[in-house]
Amino acid sequence: MLIIKDFPFTVVFSDNRVNFSWKTESPAIVKENWLNLKEKLKIKELRIAYLSQIHGKRILSAKRAGFQGWGDGLITKKEELGLCIFVADCVPVLFYNKKRLLSGALHCGWRSLAAGIIENLEKLLIKKGIKPSETDFYLGAGINPCCYEVKSDVKFYFEDYPSCFVYRNERLFLDLPKLITIKLEKIGTRTIHNLSLCTKCSSKFFSHRNKDQGRQIALIFHSIK
Helix, strand or coil: CEEEEECCEEEEECCCCCCCCCCCCCHHHHHHHHHHHHHHHCCCCCCEEEEECCCCCCEEECCCCEEEEECCEEEECCCCCEEEEEECCCEEEEEEECCCCEEEEEEECHHHHHHCHHHHHHHHHHHCCCCHHHCEEEECCECCCCCCECCHHHHHCCCCCHHHEEEECCEEEECHHHHHHHHHHHCCCCEEEECCCECCCCCCCCCHHHCCCCCEEEEEEECCC
């Protein structure tokens, strides 16, 4: 598990040593896993907002803990409210703006990117008077171009990003982190941290393409202490 602290924000990326998914693990074990995370973060209460992820562009504003609805992104300005994304090949993107004390989390697979989730984020940030250039972004582990084989129809959605595709042995592969990075840079982002870790070929992560049932979390937490 990777924990990055940049007061007042904390960024968390888990691995396959812990399964946080209520859908694929026993409730008792998941509860214990969340309690252990709370202890690691050294906080009294872990209040988490989460989604039913649908591979689209919808980004919701979280004002309370618990289930927020259907979508693939969350933003908040609430203190001590964690935003959580569940992943097992898609790339989790966490971000924060210290000036406006806003944090957010995105679930980025090719479908979300094709739907325009990054462009939708730009509109939301501008609406709130927040500059992407003053916002820090973190890309967690996800399937990388070494393993992410896609069909030719996927390339149709990203005709403006030919450098994100590569052919090997007559097979087409997509560089998902690179596509996300280019799209973020296109909206003015300057600070992008990429873990550059592949979930499929690494033994350290759950992978949907490896038929794993477990899920990693990407969590961003705004602490007032």
